[in-house]
Structures are given as structure tokens and as C-alpha cells.
Amino acid sequence: MNIIFIAPPAAGKGTQSIKIKNNYNLEHISTGDLLRIAAEDNTPLGKKIKSMMEKGVLVNDEIIIELLEKKLSSESNYQGFILDGYPRNIKQADYLEALLNKLNKKINYVFYLNADYETLKQRIVGRVVCPACGATYNLLVKEYNPIKEDVCDKCHHSLIKRSDDNENTFKNRYDSYLTNSLPLIEYYKNKNILYEIKGNNANEVYERITNIIDN
Numbered sequence: 001m002n003i004i005f006i007a008p009p010a011a012g013k014g015t016q017s018i019k020i021k022n023n024y025n026l027e028h029i030s031t032g033d034l035l036r037i038a039a040e041d042n043t044p045l046g047k048k049i050k051s052m053m054e055k056g057v058l059v060n061d062e063i064i065i066e067l068l069e070k071k072l073s074s075e076s077n078y079q080g081f082i083l084d085g086y087p088r089n090i091k092q093a094d095y096l097e098a099l100l101n102k103l104n105k106k107i108n109y110v111f112y113l114n115a116d117y118e119t120l121k122q123r124i125v126g127r128v129v130c131p132a133c134g135a136t137y138n139l140l141v142k143e144y145n146p147i148k149e150d151v152c153d154k155c156h157h158s159l160i161k162r163s164d165d166n167e168n169t170f171k172n173r174y175d176s177y178l179t180n181s182l183p184l185i186e187y188y189k190n191k192n193i194l195y196e197i198k199g200n201n202a203n204e205v206y207e208r209i210t211n212i213i214d215n
């Protein structure tokens with residue numbers, strides 16, 4: 001079983017990916033995480049990736065496609081994969097389809113998550129993440145505060161703020177989503193694999209997703 005998410009920044013695709021991969025033994029492939037690792041390299045390519053991410057614009061298709069091809073072509077013991085953050089435009093979707101055809105695989109579910117602009121902005125501006133286990137918290141929303149301000153509740157690693165989680169970059173990321181990624185909804189609707197999931201609460205969203213998969 002292979003899954004894709006289409007969602008604006010901070011709509012919860014990372015959170016849902018982690019819950020789903022554990023439940024169904026899927027490999028979680030986050031292009032954002034792959035790029036954050038590549039951006040740490042002190043090379044011209046690493047620096048270029050870092051600067052594009054900090055601006056909130058899409059990294060070049062060629063770079064992202066190469067990272068993805070490596071990942072999807074390597075052996076895996078999982079029951080399938082979740083693509084979190086890919087595709088982000090039609091060109092990437094076409095490329096994915098060609099690659100999966102070659103590998104004799106296909107996408108089974110495309111989950112479309114959404115939330116309104118102000119909610120997303122608040123989630124981004126207050127968000128802190130654990131670089132070790134991927135848990136996320138929000139310093140502006142009491143219910144999602146970590147117990148100790150800078151420490152992960154789950155694994156006790158220090159929490160960090162992503163350098164692209166600020167108001168300016170958020171606006172660019174959101175605009176990029178509207179321009180580049182929204183057309184993917186029609187694209188996958190036409191293939192009959194698109195499922196729109198409504199709800200603001202992570203558990204409720206998760207329940208709706210598992211209901212679709214299990215039935």
C-alpha cells in the first residue's frame with residue numbers, strides 16, 4: 001500500500017504520516033526531511049538547498065527527483081511507503097508515475113488535508129520540533145506545549161525551531177502551495193484515488209484515514 005499527502009504547510013501531514021506508518025508498517029519518506037539533511041552539507045548544492053528552503057520556495061525538480069529515485073529504488077522491508085511532501089507540482093507527479101510504473105508499483109491513496117490560513121500560520125509560527133524523533137509541539141497553543149519548554153516529552157532531546165517556520169517564509173510556502181500543488185487535486189481526482197479528509201483534530205483526521213484504508 002502506497003500513500004501520498006497533499007496539504008498546505010502545517011496541515012498535519014507529518015503528524016499523520018508518523019501515526020500511519022507505525023500502524024501499517026510503511027516507510028515514511030519525507031522530502032522535507034531528506035532536503036534538510038542534504039542542506040547540512042557544506043557544498044554548493046547543500047547551500048543552494050538551504051537558501052531555497054529558507055525562502056520558502058520549491059527546490060528544483062531535478063534535485064528532488066534524484067533524491068526520491070534513490071529512495072524508492074532501494075530495497076525495503078516495509079509494506080509500502082508514505083510520501084510526505086511529494087509531489088508538489090504536476091511535473092513531479094508525472095515523474096512519480098513513470099518511476100512507479102518502472103518499479104511495478106502504484107499509488108493507492110492520495111489524502112488531501114486542509115485548514116484555514118490563520119490556523120496554519122499559528123501552527124507554523126509557534127511550532128518547535130524534535131530533531132531526534134520527529135515529535136512536534138506548539139509554544140502558542142497550550143494543549144500542544146511540551147512539559148519542559150525546550151525538551152521533547154517523548155525522547156528528552158532538545159527541541160529546535162525550523163529556520164523556515166516564521167511568518168515571512170510561511171507566506172511564500174503557502175503561495176507556492178496554491179500555485180504549484182493545488183492543481184494536483186484535480187490530477188488525482190481524475191485518477192479516482194483522491195480522498196479529502198476534513199477535521200482540525202489530529203486524532204479525528206487519523207480515524208477518518210484509517211477508516212478509508214480498512215474498508
Ligand code: ADP
Nearest residue numbers: 009010031032053056057058059064085086088
Ligand atoms: P511544509 O510542507 O510544512 O512546508 P516540508 O518539510 O515538507 O514542510 O518542506 C519544507 C521545504 O522543503 C519546502 O518549503 C521546499 O522548499 C522544500 N521541499 C520539500 N519537498 C519538496 C518537493 N517535493 N519539491 C520541491 N521542494 C520541496
